[in-house]
Amino acid sequence: MPVAGESVVSIVDGPLGPHVPGPAEAGAGAALLFEGIVRGDEAGRPIEALDYEVYEPMASRELGLLIGELLGGEGILAIRAWHSRGRVPVGAVSFRLLVASVHRKEGLRAMDAFIDRMKRDVPIWKRAVVAGA
Amino acid sequence: MEPVQKESAGSSAAPTRDVVVRLFGPAADALGAPSVTVAVPLGSLQTGAGEVTCGALRKALLREVPALRPFVETGRIAVSHAFARDARRILPDEEVALIAMVGGG
Numbered sequence: 264m265p266v267a268g269e270s271v272v273s274i275v276d277g278p279l280g281p282h283v284p285g286p287a288e289a290g291a292g293a294a295l296l297f298e299g300i301v302r303g304d305e306a307g308r309p310i311e312a313l314d315y316e317v318y319e320p321m322a323s324r325e326l327g328l329l330i331g332e333l334l335g336g337e338g339i340l341a342i343r344a345w346h347s348r349g350r351v352p353v354g355a356v357s358f359r360l361l362v363a364s365v366h367r368k369e370g371l372r373a374m375d376a377f378i379d380r381m382k383r384d385v386p387i388w389k390r391a392v393v394a395g396a
Numbered sequence: 397m398e399p400v401q402k403e404s405a406g407s408s409a410a411p412t413r414d415v416v417v418r419l420f421g422p423a424a425d426a427l428g429a430p431s432v433t434v435a436v437p438l439g440s441l442q443t444g445a446g447e448v449t450c451g452a453l454r455k456a457l458l459r460e461v462p463a464l465r466p467f468v469e470t471g472r473i474a475v476s477h478a479f480a481r482d483a484r485r486i487l488p489d490e491e492v493a494l495i496a497m498v499g500g501g
Contacts, residue, residue, distance in 0.1 A: 299501050315500065316420055318493060321477035322500075346500055358501045378501055386474070386493070387500030388421030 272326040273345045274317055278355035288340045288363035293370040297378070299358030301351050305391040315357060317348040318386035325385045333377055338369040342377065346387060400429040400461075411438045413448050415486060417457065418493040423467040434460050450475065451482030453492070464494070471496025 279298075287294060301313050330342045340363040347357040360377060364370030381387075399416070412435035424430050436456045439447045450473045457468045472479050474493045475486055486492060 317500075318418075318420055318474075318477075318495070321474055321493070321495075324477055382499065382501050384479075384498065385500050386420065386495045386498055388497070389499050390421070390425075 271330050271341075271343050272323050274319060274323060274348050275345055276347075276349050278347055278351045278357065279345050279359050282359060290365060291340050291363040293362075293364045293367045295360075295362045295364070295367075295370045295374050297358075297360040297362075297374055298356045301353050301355055301357055303353045308391065309394040310353065310391045311394040312350050312352045312392040313357065314350050314390045314392055315347050316388045316390070317346070322346070322386050326381070329377060329380050329384070333373045336369060336373055338365040339373050340364055342373070344377070344381075350392065397424065397429045399431040399433065400427060401433040411446075412436055413438060413488070415448060415453055415456075415492055417453070417473075418491065419464075420493070420495070421499070422497050423464060423471070423494055426463050426467065427461070432457075432461055432464070448486045449482060450480045450484045450486060453486065454482065457494070467494060467496035 282296065282298070303309060305313070326344050326346070330344065333339055333342055341361070343361040345359040351357040360374060362370045362374045362377070364373065414433050415436050416431055416433045418431050419427060419429065434453070434456045436448045436453050439449060439452065454468055454473060457464055472495050474480060474495050475484055476490045479495070
């Protein structure tokens with residue numbers, strides 16, 4: 264989880280590198296990690312990558328607002344999000360979400376709510392790079 | 397892609413202000429451009445004389461840019477990097493974007 268002053272939102276060019284766990288959040292009984300991986304097909308067509316378009320600084324702002332809102336929920340101790348910008352090949356990670364919570368259930372709910380809201384509100388778009396194109 | 401400028405088909409006597417709207421994703425693909433400029437009617441004495449609102453911009457986009465209709469109808473306007481309601485006034489130096497059909501994650 265982030266140290267004091269570290270941003271809770273990161274937009275990263277290209278695929279996300281391997282996750283390096285940090286120190287456990289004080290009081291956390293659950294540390295949940297979600298990674299979004301680029302699949303090999305989009306709408307039934309084989310693809311070789313996704314190109315992510317990110318409208319900054321609005322995307323970071325909306326992700327930050329979403330984190331702030333969910334941190335107000337009971338038992339949610341920390342949230343951290345990373346999202347790719349640009350090309351991410353099949354099999355690579357384009358999104359990562361960390362949630363630390365007192366108990367498992369509220370952490371899983373917050374994680375689910377975050378992803379649903381992100382897909383609805385955060386100005387990030389993806390375009391499929393068709394295999395062989 | 398080159399920006400697109402749309403001429404108003406309305407009354408030539410009605411005062412307007414050109415607003416540049418940034419486009420992304422499917423909306424940009426539909427128009428074949430990263431932005432579109434539309435002439436938006438200025439508000440009346442009742443609605444804000446001399447001012448442009450998001451609601452007026454939305455109507456101008458629906459009227460002047462048919463290719464963007466589905467995105468305007470389902471999307472939201474952002475002003476200065478924040479979602480804005482129809483009543484929000486758009487200052488001349490503010491950045492405006494049409495946010496539609498997002499799909500991150």
